[in-house]
Amino acid sequence: MSVIEVPQNSPFGRDNLPYGVFSVAGGAPRVGTRLGDTVVDLSVVLDDPVFAAPSLNPFMAQGPARWAQVRESISAIVAGDLPDNALHPVGGVRLHLPIEVGDYVDFYASEHHASNLGRLFRPDAEPLMPNWKHLPVGYHGRSGTVVVSGTGIVRPCGQRKAPDETTPSFGPSQRLDIEAELGFVVGAGSGLGDRIGVDTFAEHVFGAVLVNDWSARDLQAWEYVPLGPHLGKSFATSVSPWVVPLAALQAARVPLPGQDPQPLPYLRGSQDWGLDVDLVVRWNGEEVSRPPYKDMYWSPAQMLAHLTVNGAATRTGDLFASGTISGPGKHQRGAFIELTWGGREPVTVHGEQRSFLQDGDEVTISATAPGPNDTRIGFGEVTGTILPAR
Incomplete structure (x- = not known):
């Protein structure tokens, strides 16, 4: 003993x-x-x-x-x-991998991230789409390619078309990126036709994990209109091996930054499910970003309420993620496309100017949150190394 x-x-x-x-x-x-x-x-x-x-x-x-x-x-x-x-x-x-993943949905809940990408992709238009502040935007991902931390990430291939090209070409992604996210695991599912209310979030969600939703930005840019992400996202999503139960995150709960206009009634609740989680992104061992989850516009309770409001069923093991976590500062951006402003403002990694991921690169995301009595709650790490295309 x-x-x-x-x-x-x-x-x-x-x-x-x-x-x-x-x-x-x-x-x-x-x-x-x-x-x-x-x-x-x-x-x-x-x-x-x-x-x-x-x-x-x-x-x-x-x-x-x-x-x-x-x-x-x-x-x-x-x-x-x-x-x-x-x-x-x-x-x-x-x-x-701690769970058998049923379905995987990825949201787009950071106003800072969505605004930055809007400015990058649509410089002459409003950064946010008209629906963004009315509902948690998301897409349905591929559960079969959710992998545990430490799994090698093979560089994906697909169609790409640069703005100055007249036709697409096929080959390995040249703009491979990360997305630092928080994921939530459904423990108790809901039936087809039922809805999960904002204030019943904790009756269904078991806990949280770290997520790196790897993204091939060149594949994504060519394919995403009109139906959204597909091959640019579906090749791999990494999660941390430890599931932190919601009960361990009570001291980390904070109000949301503020929602204007007021959401529709089904997205309102009496419980605050903003979370004060601090993430750290390391590129080949060097810290490059500190995304703050507490700045997220939409809460995970609102994400789940929206996911089920049309009657979609949920199952034990379903995973839904926040989307890229970014704050107002450059050092708080949770994706390299933001951090390097589309590659035009490279960051220095071990003395080398870098924009997107090269073969052999390793990315590690870690996080902690406040616990009771001035303690910290750890999520561990989610790590992946880029392997050459096949």
Whole structure:
């Protein structure tokens, strides 16, 4: 039996207790939580077969009352002696995709990001489209290409057409980009024809992950009119391996920056679900941006309400993401197309002027949020390395 020693100021203290799926050499994937630098095997300490599953889906499907009960039990258990066969150093385990992704929807909820792209793509028009402040704009992505942090990202190929070309060509993307985002995991789904209200968000959403929605800007620019993103987005979306439960983010909740005009009634609620989450983007190990989630215009509760207002069903494991997180400052932009202003204002990475991703580049996004009693809640990291086109 052992007691877990938690390093001082660890973002994985008892106020966090995120869920993930891990395996050790020769063992099957199963559910664990992280305390400090230790992964705790929940199938051992809770003696419940639901945690011996290779994903969080069976547990998440049990609903919010069960989530609260298990979190309370884990918090009490990890404060005392734990069996040695349940404890593993985080550096000695393999972390897997924590959920079986049902559907994936990506939103476009940052006014700063949307305005910047509007100025880049439509310099002689209003930055925001007429609908943008009336509804959370989004598109339906591809769940089968959601991958866990550490998975290599193959440079995508597709059609491209530069403004000075008369016809398109085919080949590897030359303007490969990132999008630093926060994603939300549906635990308890809703039926076809039903709606999830803004104030019932926490009854359905289990927790949050970091997301890098890789984007091929040259493929996207040629294909997105009139139906929106397709091949420029569908090749890969990376997520962090730890799912931070909503219960761990209560101290991070803040009001939204302000919505004008007032949203339609189905997008209004009495609960604030703005979140004070600070992200850091590192390009080949060098910090290039610090996007602030608290500046997002639309809340995740509004995103889910809009996603289901037409009666669309949701399922355990559905993932929806915020879209690129950007703040008002240049150093707060969460996509390289913004950060380098379409490539015209390169940033310096290890002494080299860079605009878009080259083969071999590695991007890591990390994040923390306020916890109780001046603690910090960590999301871990989502990392990906660019591999050559095939």
